[in-house]
Amino acid sequence: MTSPRHAPETLLVLVLVQLIVMIAAARTCNGVARRLGQPGVIGEIVAGLLLGPSLFGRLCPHLSATLFPASAAGPVTMISQVGLILLMFQIGSGFEFSRLPAGRARSGVVATALLSVSLPFGLGVWLGWLSAPALAPGLPLVPYSLFCGVALAITAVPILGRILVEFGLAREPVGLLAISAAALNDVLGWLLLGAVAAYATGGLSPAALLARALAIALLAATWRLVLWPLSRRLLAAFPVAPDGQLPPNLLATALCLMFALALCTWRIGIFPIFGGFAAGLLFHRDAGFVAAWQLQVGRFVLVFFLPIFFTYTGLHTDLLGLDAADLGWLALVLATAIGGKLCAGYLAGRLAGLDAPHAAILGALMNTRGLMELIVLDVGRDLGVLPPKMFTMLVVMAVATTVLTGPLLRVLLPRIGHLATRQVEA
Numbered sequence: 001m002t003s004p005r006h007a008p009e010t011l012l013v014l015v016l017v018q019l020i021v022m023i024a025a026a027r028t029c030n031g032v033a034r035r036l037g038q039p040g041v042i043g044e045i046v047a048g049l050l051l052g053p054s055l056f057g058r059l060c061p062h063l064s065a066t067l068f069p070a071s072a073a074g075p076v077t078m079i080s081q082v083g084l085i086l087l088m089f090q091i092g093s094g095f096e097f098s099r100l101p102a103g104r105a106r107s108g109v110v111a112t113a114l115l116s117v118s119l120p121f122g123l124g125v126w127l128g129w130l131s132a133p134a135l136a137p138g139l140p141l142v143p144y145s146l147f148c149g150v151a152l153a154i155t156a157v158p159i160l161g162r163i164l165v166e167f168g169l170a171r172e173p174v175g176l177l178a179i180s181a182a183a184l185n186d187v188l189g190w191l192l193l194g195a196v197a198a199y200a201t202g203g204l205s206p207a208a209l210l211a212r213a214l215a216i217a218l219l220a221a222t223w224r225l226v227l228w229p230l231s232r233r234l235l236a237a238f239p240v241a242p243d244g245q246l247p248p249n250l251l252a253t254a255l256c257l258m259f260a261l262a263l264c265t266w267r268i269g270i271f272p273i274f275g276g277f278a279a280g281l282l283f284h285r286d287a288g289f290v291a292a293w294q295l296q297v298g299r300f301v302l303v304f305f306l307p308i309f310f311t312y313t314g315l316h317t318d319l320l321g322l323d324a325a326d327l328g329w330l331a332l333v334l335a336t337a338i339g340g341k342l343c344a345g346y347l348a349g350r351l352a353g354l355d356a357p358h359a360a361i362l363g364a365l366m367n368t369r370g371l372m373e374l375i376v377l378d379v380g381r382d383l384g385v386l387p388p389k390m391f392t393m394l395v396v397m398a399v400a401t402t403v404l405t406g407p408l409l410r411v412l413l414p415r416i417g418h419l420a421t422r423q424v425e426a
Contacts, residue, residue, distance in 0.1 A: 014072050019308070021067065025051060026307030037406055039159050041306075041371055045399055048310030054319040068315060080312040083305025084375065085276035089258045090298050091158070092280020093290050108352030112181035115348040116366045117153045117188045120340035124152030127336050131329055135390045143200035144390075147380040150192050151394050152337050155185045156370035159402060163368060167409050174349075174358045178365040181348070186372070190277065193376055194270045200383050201269040215268040223278055227257070231282035240288040246296055254283065271379050306371075313374055316381065316388070317395045326389055333393045338401060341367040357415040364408040373398035 025047040033043025050056060057064040128136075128145030136144045160182050169175030198212045238250035262275030283289050322330060345366035349359025377394050380386035386394070 011072060011075065014067075014069070015075050018067060018072065018076060018311075019304075021051065022047075022307040022311045023304065026310060027303070038403055039162055039370065041159060042399060042402055044307060044310050045313075045371075045374065047307065048312070048314030049317055049319065049395070049399075050314070051311050052314035052317055053321070054314070054317060057315075057318075058320055076308060076312060079305070080309045081272065083301060083309055084273050084378070085258060085262050086297075086301045086305060087309075088273045088276035088375075089254075089280040090293065090301055092277040093283045093293060094280070108177055108348075109180040109184060111351050112177060112345065112348035112362065112366070113184035113188065115344040115351075116155060116181060116185055116341060117192070119344040119347075120337065121149040121153040121192065123336045123340040124149035127152070127333065131332075131390065134325075135329060136387045139385060139387060140200075143196070143383075143385040144387075146196045146199065147376075147383075147385050148390070148394075150189065150196055151373065151376055151380070151397075152340055153185075153192060154189050154369050154372050154376055155182045155341070155366050156368050156372040156402070157182045157186050158372075159370040160365060160368045163365070163405055163409070166406075167413065169361075169365075174354065174361050175365070177349075177352065177354075178345075178362055182366065182368075185366070189372070189376075190274070193379060194274055197379055197383060198268075198270050200385050212269055216270065219264055219268065223261075223282075227261075227282055231257075235283070235286050235289060240286075240292045244288070244292050244295065246289070246292045250289075251297075254279070257282065271382075273375065273379070309374075309378075313378065313395065317392045318388070319392060319396065322389060322392060326393070329389075330393045330396060333390075333397050334400060337369075337397045338367060338404065341401070357412060361409065361412045361416070364405055364412060367401050367408075368405045369398045370402040373401075 026044040029043035029047035029050075030040035031043070033046070034040045051068075053064075057068075125145045125148065128148030129141065131148075132139070132141050132144055157179070161179060163169075164175045164179060169178075194216075198216070201212075234250065234253055238247040238253075240246060240250075258276050258279035260275075261279045262272035265275035265278070266272045283293075342360075342363040345363030346356075346359045349362040350356070354362065374395065377386060377391055377398070381391050
């Protein structure tokens with residue numbers, strides 16, 4: 001038996017072995033997914049699922065229990081959450097506000113974004129209300145239903161951007177409309193997630209909700225009036241080097257700001273990841289900083305931290321834990337999620353003046369979810385408002401809707417005389 005004196009070293013060895021397995025599995029599946037014409041991140045998500053109880057835990061239960069014991073859950077969870085905050089900083093700093101609606105295209109973009117959020121959100125709330133007695137007995141109905149709504153309303157901008165390049169749509173009108181609407185959809189989705197998370201943790205008390213709203217308003221004012229000008233001065237005092245290197249003082253200060261804002265958002269009950277995103281927005285106007293971060297830090301976040309997050313998600317997802325009755329609910333989740341986005345995108349496209357084939361392509365593009373969906377589900381699970389079976393179903397939906405985009409486009413694009421031009425790593 002290992003003595004207490006050696007317990008930390010034993011835990012360290014176990015975590016290091018886990019990291020080797022996670023990173024190797026993620027990169028292997030990333031390559032397989034790209035060879036199959038799918039975004040690499042889909043392969044990494046699947047790797048996380050394969051390492052969990054859906055496959056590895058089922059085929060090799062003793063080895064799985066040895067490799068992923070409960071004693072190591074704490075360190076891996078912390079690494080995963082830190083990585084998620086770093087990822088949200090990266091998303092915030094790289095957020096392309098130029099894709100938000102402007103000029104003559106504003107009405108079509110706004111209509112597409114609003115419909116692609118509101119219709120799936122409403123369907124998700126209905127799905128939550130309908131499924132609560134069977135899938136979420138004992139959980140508060142309103143937070144559960146609202147999280148189902150947010151889960152169905154999400155569109156993943158990063159993966160969508162890669163898909164547009166892969167299929168040669170990045171400069172086409174339908175592609176520009178899709179990415180612009182998805183960017184606005186992203187803003188609305190994060191606002192919805194923050195509001196629902198605040199409601200879920202604040203309960204029904206009007207006083208608690210008012211206090212939460214005031215705290216959020218105070219944080220927003222501090223961000224705009226104090227941190228925004230501070231970040232401008234920081235970037236001026238420590239500019240990115242001509243060779244694209246991040247000054248150590250700039251990097252250290254950005255990390256401190258990121259984690260401080262994560263603590264602030266956690267304290268007011270809207271989850272630490274929003275602090276990471278808010279910190280990233282402070283730096284998004286500086287193209288040099290964004291490029292340097294992506295090159296020097298971003299790749300490490302994607303290669304090291306993301307596989308940990310995917311495996312963390314996979315360990316809580318048991319596909320084989322769904323029984324025959326659950327498969328009917330899973331089919332309804334998929335039909336509602338896919339139908340809601342396709343119909344919303346199609347209707348919005350027609351309202352924007354697109355013909356039927358182009359409107360159908362817009363609907364297919366808006367159906368992409370991917371990593372953004374898993375972040376939403378992670379929040380809901382950690383807050384205790386998404387039970388295991390619905391969590392599993394929504395993870396399946398996140399993968400299925402993203403995988404479906406490519407085949408749908410290969411069917412729809414020839415109808416407008418357009419073919420995919422090239423494949424890129426995603």
